[in-house]
Each structure stands twice: as structure tokens, then as C-alpha cells.
Amino acid sequence: NAGVMQNPRHLVRRRGQEARLRCSPMKGHSHVYWYRQLPEEGLKFMVYLQKENIIDESGMPKERFSAEFPKEGPSILRIQQVVRGDSAAYFCASSPGEDYGYTFGSGTRLTVV
Amino acid sequence: GQQLNQSPQSMFIQEGEDVSMNCTSSSIFNTWLWYKQDPGEGPVLLIALYKAGELTSNGRLTAQFGITRKDSFLNISASIPSDVGIYFCAGENYGGSQGNLIFGKGTKLSVKP
Numbered sequence: 001n002a003g004v005m006q007n008p009r010h011l012v013r014r015r016g017q018e019a020r021l022r023c024s025p026m027k028g029h030s031h032v033y034w035y036r037q038l039p040e041e042g043l044k045f046m047v048y049l050q051k052e053n054i055i056d057e058s059g060m061p062k063e064r065f066s067a068e069f070p071k072e073g074p075s076i077l078r079i080q081q082v083v084r085g086d087s088a089a090y091f092c093a094s095s096p097g098e099d100y101g102y103t104f105g106s107g108t109r110l111t112v113v
Numbered sequence: 114g115q116q117l118n119q120s121p122q123s124m125f126i127q128e129g130e131d132v133s134m135n136c137t138s139s140s141i142f143n144t145w146l147w148y149k150q151d152p153g154e155g156p157v158l159l160i161a162l163y164k165a166g167e168l169t170s171n172g173r174l175t176a177q178f179g180i181t182r183k184d185s186f187l188n189i190s191a192s193i194p195s196d197v198g199i200y201f202c203a204g205e206n207y208g209g210s211q212g213n214l215i216f217g218k219g220t221k222l223s224v225k226p
Contacts, residue, residue, distance in 0.1 A: 004155075031212065033212045035214075035216075040218070041218055041219075042117075042119075042201055042203075042216030042217050042218045042219055043156065043201070043203075043214075043216045044216070045212070045213045045214060045215070048212035048213065055212070056212060056213055058213065059213070091155050091156070093155075095212075102158075102212075103158075104155030104156050104157070105155050106153070106154050106155050107153075107154070107155050
């Protein structure tokens with residue numbers, strides 16, 4: 001009965017490279033949320049997806065960031081041409097629908113060098 | 114945009130003491146949630162509050178949804194060493210999508226045995 005699985009746990013990228021973060025929701029969950037956490041800060045909402053649809057991307061930076069949740073496979077958060085300011089912990093959460101008790105994964109810690 | 118002010122930022126207490134922390138906002142929230150985050154992990158939901166005035170307990174934890182919908186508090190009674198961590202409040206963005214939570218900056222709790 002696995003929880004929300006995120007990989008990799010740690011990711012190091014040089015400036016200008018691409019970062020791909022993966023999130024496999026809990027079994028039976030079709031709603032996925034991505035949040036970003038800077039050091040000493042709370043989590044900031046980025047995007048909410050259902051299978052094959054972006055429901056709310058109001059927290060996504062307009063450039064370089066994109067997210068998808070295909071019919072098959074994990075949700076992907078993609079950051080192109082990373083910069084030092086992208087260094088953060090990125091958390092994914094999933095829920096079966098209208099329930100607010102959604103479950104977070106353990107996060108991917110991105111370091112841009 | 115909407116913001117949550119969480120206080121105190123940090124607390125150093127003796128094992129066995131009670132703890133109280135709170136969140137306030139100038140905006141109304143539909144739902145208040147309290148999470149705990151351990152180092153290197155994702156937040157774990159402790160208590161969810163859905164109605165103004167609601168008081169809910171989960172073991173040694175008690176939380177209340179303020180009657181004005183603009184605040185919430187969390188109490189921990191008889192603290193133990195494993196209570197150490199960062200506690201976050203979060204509110205549902207009123208009028209936003211269901212997945213769009215606003216997080217406070219956290220209260221870091223340290224417990225001396």
C-alpha cells in the first residue's frame with residue numbers, strides 16, 4: 001500500500017540544464033498537486049492536475065516550468081534551463097478527489113550548481 | 114495575494130509542557146489544515162477543520178477553526194520528544210481550486226527531554 005512516490009529524492013543540475021521530477025500518486029488517486037518549498041519557508045502551490053488535464057496552474061512560473069499528468073505513468077514537473085533560484089524542495093501530493101486530506105510524498109530536493 | 118501569519122516562529126519547551134501555536138489571515142478560508150513536517154520528509158496531515166467554530170482533537174492535539182474564518186490554533190498537550198518538527202497551518206484558497214492551499218511559514222518546535 002505505497003504512498004505518494006517521488007523520484008529522484010535528490011537531484012543536482014548545472015545551470016542551464018533541464019530537471020525532470022516524477023510523482024506517482026497513491027493507488028486510486030487521480031488528482032495530483034505540486035508544491036515548492038524554499039529553505040525556512042512554507043510550501044507554495046504550483047499546479048493542480050487531474051489525468052491529462054491541468055486544473056489550476058496559477059502558482060506556476062510563466063516560463064521554463066511545465067507539468068503534465070498523462071493517462072498512463074507518473075506526473076512530471078519539468079524545469080527547463082534551471083537557475084540557482086530554482087533550488088528548492090518540490091513536493092507532490094495526491095488525492096482521490098474532493099478530500100482535503102491529501103497525502104504528500106517525501107519530495108525531491110533540487111540543487112542547481 | 115492571500116497570506117497566513119503563523120506564530121511563533123520557533124518554540125523551545127521542556128518535555129511535558131503544553132504548546133500552543135496559531136495562524137491568522139486577513140482573508141477568509143473555507144478550510145484550515147495543520148501539518149507536521151520532519152526533516153527530509155513531506156508534510157503529514159494532523160488535523161483538518163471544515164466549519165467555522167469547529168474544535169477537533171487527535172490524541173494530544175487539539176485545533177480550532179476560528180469563528181471569523183480568519184484564524185486557527187493548534188494545541189499540543191504534554192509534549193514528548195517525538196513532537197519535535199515543524200508545524201504548518203494551511204488554508205484553502207477561498208474561491209480558488211480545491212487543491213490550492215496557502216501555507217504558513219511554520220512553527221519549529223524543539224522539546225528538551
